[in-house]
Amino acid sequence: MGAMTNSAVVLADTAAYAAAVEEASKAAAAYYATGGSTLDDDAYDRLVRGIAAYEEEHPQELLDASPTGKVAGGAATGDVPHTVPMLSLDNVFSAEQFVTWTASLERRIDRPVAAWSVEPKLDGLAVAARYRAGRLEQLITRGDGTAGEDVSHAIGTVVGLPEQLAEPVTIEMRGEILMTTEQFEQANAVRTEHGGAPFANPRNGAAGTLRAKDRAYTVEMTFFAYGALPLADSGELADTLAELPHSEVLARVAGLGVHTAADTDVAPRTVTTVEEVQSRVEEVAALRAALPFGIDGIVIKADLAADQREAGSGTRAPRWAIAYKLPAVEKVTRLLGVEWNVGRTGIIAPRAVLEPVEIDGSTVSYATLHNPADITRRDLRLGDRVMVYKAGDIIPRIEAPVAQLRTGDEQPIEFPEACPQCGSEIDTSEQRWRCVRGRDCRIVASVSYAAGRDQLDIEGLGATRVVQLVDAGLVADFADLFTLDRERLLGLDRMGETSTDNLLAAIGTARTQPLSRVFCALGVRGTGRSMSRRIARYFADMDRIRAADAEELQRVDGIGKEKAAAVVAELVELAPLIEKLMAAGVTMTEPGATPPPAPGEEDTEAAAAPDGEDGGLPLDGMTVVVTGAMTGALEKLSRNEMNELIERAGGKSSSSVSKRTSLLVAGEKAGSKRTKAEDLGVRIAAPDEFAGLIAGFLPSEV
Numbered sequence: 001m002g003a004m005t006n007s008a009v010v011l012a013d014t015a016a017y018a019a020a021v022e023e024a025s026k027a028a029a030a031y032y033a034t035g036g037s038t039l040d041d042d043a044y045d046r047l048v049r050g051i052a053a054y055e056e057e058h059p060q061e062l063l064d065a066s067p068t069g070k071v072a073g074g075a076a077t078g079d080v081p082h083t084v085p086m087l088s089l090d091n092v093f094s095a096e097q098f099v100t101w102t103a104s105l106e107r108r109i110d111r112p113v114a115a116w117s118v119e120p121k122l123d124g125l126a127v128a129a130r131y132r133a134g135r136l137e138q139l140i141t142r143g144d145g146t147a148g149e150d151v152s153h154a155i156g157t158v159v160g161l162p163e164q165l166a167e168p169v170t171i172e173m174r175g176e177i178l179m180t181t182e183q184f185e186q187a188n189a190v191r192t193e194h195g196g197a198p199f200a201n202p203r204n205g206a207a208g209t210l211r212a213k214d215r216a217y218t219v220e221m222t223f224f225a226y227g228a229l230p231l232a233d234s235g236e237l238a239d240t241l242a243e244l245p246h247s248e249v250l251a252r253v254a255g256l257g258v259h260t261a262a263d264t265d266v267a268p269r270t271v272t273t274v275e276e277v278q279s280r281v282e283e284v285a286a287l288r289a290a291l292p293f294g295i296d297g298i299v300i301k302a303d304l305a306a307d308q309r310e311a312g313s314g315t316r317a318p319r320w321a322i323a324y325k326l327p328a329v330e331k332v333t334r335l336l337g338v339e340w341n342v343g344r345t346g347i348i349a350p351r352a353v354l355e356p357v358e359i360d361g362s363t364v365s366y367a368t369l370h371n372p373a374d375i376t377r378r379d380l381r382l383g384d385r386v387m388v389y390k391a392g393d394i395i396p397r398i399e400a401p402v403a404q405l406r407t408g409d410e411q412p413i414e415f416p417e418a419c420p421q422c423g424s425e426i427d428t429s430e431q432r433w434r435c436v437r438g439r440d441c442r443i444v445a446s447v448s449y450a451a452g453r454d455q456l457d458i459e460g461l462g463a464t465r466v467v468q469l470v471d472a473g474l475v476a477d478f479a480d481l482f483t484l485d486r487e488r489l490l491g492l493d494r495m496g497e498t499s500t501d502n503l504l505a506a507i508g509t510a511r512t513q514p515l516s517r518v519f520c521a522l523g524v525r526g527t528g529r530s531m532s533r534r535i536a537r538y539f540a541d542m543d544r545i546r547a548a549d550a551e552e553l554q555r556v557d558g559i560g561k562e563k564a565a566a567v568v569a570e571l572v573e574l575a576p577l578i579e580k581l582m583a584a585g586v587t588m589t590e591p592g593a594t595p596p597p598a599p600g601e602e603d604t605e606a607a608a609a610p611d612g613e614d615g616g617l618p619l620d621g622m623t624v625v626v627t628g629a630m631t632g633a634l635e636k637l638s639r640n641e642m643n644e645l646i647e648r649a650g651g652k653s654s655s656s657v658s659k660r661t662s663l664l665v666a667g668e669k670a671g672s673k674r675t676k677a678e679d680l681g682v683r684i685a686a687p688d689e690f691a692g693l694i695a696g697f698l699p700s701e702v
């Protein structure tokens with residue numbers, strides 16, 4: 001389980017302390033009233049921990065408004081007295097803290113705790129539900145712990161809280177009201193349909209919904225009981241409830257028809273040792289991401305009534321129970337942009353680009369947005385602060401914007417008007433938008449990419465022409481270009497003799513492109529131009545690349561374990577295409593590169609020879625940066641071609657000048673890179689001088 005990384009806010013002086021108390025009180029008031037706090041729980045907890053730390057150092061400065069030591073931070077109130085106070089829970093954040101807590105509890109009762117109940121800490125709001133003679137009469141919030149608010153108007157909208165019990169008993173059920181993920185989605189759909197702002201997360205949804213009266217619509221919530229108490233006229237049930245172990249009380253509650261967590265994957269479990277508690281805690285933590293409702297920890301309670309009685313309660317929390325907190329899975333961050341990605345079948349899916357935020361031990365920079373309707377429904381805007389949810393391995397998702405944090409500068413999200421991959425029209429008739437070319441979209445995009453200037457460089461084969469070839473069924477992948485039939489090309493619109501012959505000639509030339517470009521044209525994920533060149537130079541021919549396993553691929557500069565495995569897998573998928581290219585006579589070797597020793601021969605002299613001695617290339621061991629306009633023999637070369645040239649001559653190309661740069665090729669209008677190279681004392685060469693240095697490697701004139 002990831003450790004808690006959130007440390008307390010540090011408060012330097014009285015003024016900072018007072019400001020923190022005010023901020024926390026405001027947040028808590030909003031949180032308990034409508035669920036609409038501007039802070040996420042992590043930020044709130046860090047603030048309160050900072051307040052507590054300051055108060056410990058300066059007890060004489062304690063402000064009345066301080067949230068510490070109070071149920072609901074002192075922010076909630078009510079006028080319906082509770083029979084027995086409804087308290088909060090103390091927290092632990094690690095196995096060690098938990099062990100310390102059990103030791104102090106056992107010291108207090110002067111004996112080992114006989115059994116523990118380990119249950120989910122449901123992330124909703126505490127309520128008391130009073131049943132008289134089996135009928136649900138009153139629903140009350142926790143309030144300040146001694147008195148809560150009457151929210152009986154919600155009776156009938158809460159799944160798991162029947163209006164009639166299985167037996168005509170008088171009893172108070174205590175538990176949590178929350179929205180399941182599904183209810184939350186439903187709530188936001190209904191709410192936005194009625195012109196309301198979506199709830200930022202399920203907890204806010206439950207808080208806002210429970211207290212709202214006279215809404216034009218109802219949304220469902222779910223109740224989970226975690227305890228029961230007698231009421232004034234409970235009769236003999238009072239004695240039973242006072243004596244039964246907690247676990248058996250829960251079983252009675254369920255027997256009466258009230259919902260508990262017993263039917264979930266994280267059902268309460270009774271165990272006897274601290275080790276068993278710990279392993280159940282880990283189990284629950286692992287199950288969390290897949291649960292259909294939110295939990296923010298695990299509650300561990302002494303199970304026996306006698307143990308609970310003797311431990312007693314403080315003003316804010318019982319001493320016989322503890323909340324083992326799990327890392328927060330929700331954080332507020334900013335929505336920076338939206339990307340539109342086209343899938344294999346042509347589905348165009350939006351993805352949110354976020355200001356990176358750490359959630360549960362990983363950095364989250366993207367979140368799924370499902371479809372355009374979803375964006376509209378959630379009323380998301382660029383620049384919005386959004387609540388992001390991420391647990392376990394699930395794809396992070398945006399729950400909703402935090403509307404209270406809007407500044408007015410937020411911008412609408414623009415939807416694409418043409419397919420971002422191939423430029424075709426978009427079919428918007430369904431919720432999930434789709435490129436009208438469907439699966440062909442990918443073909444159009446990958447053929448266009450392969451024909452591009454930095455890959456096979458096929459002149460006259462622009463996007464429109466590719467669309468034309470794909471639509472005519474002449475091309476299903478870019479290998480088909482090499483077997484195009486002249487007569488059939490002539491049959492297409494706008495393809496006269498001249499353009500057809502020019503195109504065929506350009507394709508013929510493409511056949512002679514070096515392996516590095518052919519490899520790049522394959523579009524293997526994570527291998528752009530320079531990586532493709534490194535791979536091609538290392539292996540020298542396609543067969544060797546294909547024969548390489550992940551371990552061997554990692555010998556190529558810049559390829560790590562994960563990328564190596566991904567490349568190997570993708571090359572297997574691409575086998576039919578590669579074979580088609582080979583059959584069409586496309587070049588499969590890299591000029592000037594020497595293949596590595598075959599596997600198993602690594603220890604022979606070739607491998608033992610010191611680096612650089614093998615080829616004696618002019619730029620061996622050098623890192624070269626190019627800037628400004630090239631002239632003379634280099635004039636026509638694009639930046640990519642310059643980089644190819646550098647690498648062919650044994651150097652490494654880079655785009656920025658640093659201490660490690662060996663040479664800067666500076667042409668006309670060289671700017672800041674030149675200044676930087678001068679400052680660092682990096683050698684600078686004019687294009688002509690550089691051309692002389694690598695003369696043997698210049699592309700032959702066409």
Ligand SMILES: NC(=O)c1ccc[n+]([C@@H]2O[C@H](COP(=O)([O-])OP(=O)(O)OC[C@H]3O[C@@H](n4cnc5c(N)ncnc54)[C@H](O)[C@@H]3O)[C@@H](O)[C@H]2O)c1
Pocket residue numbers: 027028029031032037038039040041042044045071072073087088089119120121122123124125126127142175176226299323
């Ligand atoms: N974002 C904000 O602005 C803001 C403001 C105030 C409070 N908060 C958050 O609220 C939390 C503190 O609230 P709290 O005082 O309600 O304490 P809590 O939620 O940490 O713990 C106590 C509550 O746990 C609930 N609970 C869930 N499952 C239970 C179970 N099986 N058995 C017993 N109780 C169970 C009960 O409702 C109980 O009242 C913190 O996590 C804090 O971050 C956030």
Ligand SMILES: [Zn+2]
Pocket residue numbers: 342346419420421422423424435436437441442
């Ligand atoms: Zn498309």
